[in-house]
Amino acid sequence: MNREEAFNLLKEYVKEDSLIKHSLAVETSMITYANHFNEDLDKWSITGLLHDIDFEMYPQEHPYKGLEILREKGIDEDIIYAIKGHGKKEEERESLLAKTLYAVDELSSFIVASALVRPTKFEGLKAKSVKKKLKTKSFAAAVDRDQIKESSEDLNMDLTEHINILIEGLRNREEDLNKENLSLL
Template sequence: MNNVLRQDVWQILRQHVTSEVLLKHCLAVEIAMRAYAVKFEGDAAYWGTVGLLHDIDFEKYPEDHPEHAREILSSHGYDENFITDVQSHARDWPMERTILQKVLLAVDEMTGFVIACALVRPDKSLDNLEVKSVVKKMKDKAFARAVNRETLITSAEDMGIDIKEHIEFVIKALAEATKKPEYQELPLIG
């Protein structure tokens, strides 16, 4: 996807999400999805768009999320497959997930957790964040309590990727992307 089209997707998201925290979360998930698409030989633009729009209904319908993604996304012309991919990150999704859908679940919580770990560093940076410090924080129940540790672990297992490798992959993807121009408008950290 070229930058013009990605900009259109970003504008669609902004029509439905105003919270900066949620927008940053969507950007982080987009970044991780694009990086994993390359690893799994998927279409990076498509995977990235699924990531960017995966929480499009969350602000308006926090109770029923991601049920309302259907009407919002179809009103913008997204097809059934795309809507299914977005809705598959419902924690109680009844079907076997595809690899894209497994990755979406695995990066949904891990991106936020890794960013939370970076924010408590003295330099507030992802650049020097070590895997072992993220693993340590996972064991600290008081830290970022909203992040479900079991989901972090089982979703990585479902992808077939070692948890430490997953953490390292997400740190690297986010750290690299934060230096790109398209992520300067709303920096993930700061």
């Protein structure tokens, strides 16, 4: 499956704009890290795009229903392993792909939320201000701060560097998406 087919598959299962945007943000972060780690761009992109494919239709069975949907489509087992790994804290995440997905899932949308409340959005957004918002419990209160901290440690990334890498990736992607009438914001 290529990236375009994956995006079409996502749109079959996801109609909510907010979940499409989350999927695109996580995809962006996965592509950014595929570049950073010199990994397969398409594989990492598809992992990000499809990680929440079942969340709208089968929230109680997430992500396990998604694994079934993706297996039926013949998706690589290492993508399926990584997607399974993001579902619960207790899941196994031995591969770099799985560790990265887990480390960018919550944080990507947190950075997007941080950009949304600024007049200049991603432009000029610094890790320092994202970290300050992480300490503000009332901001994006649903985001699990411990998950962000633990998952970045498991990826062996310093949190400031991790956030900076993602900000840059998200900012660049937003410009490209705007040309296609799409947005992360």
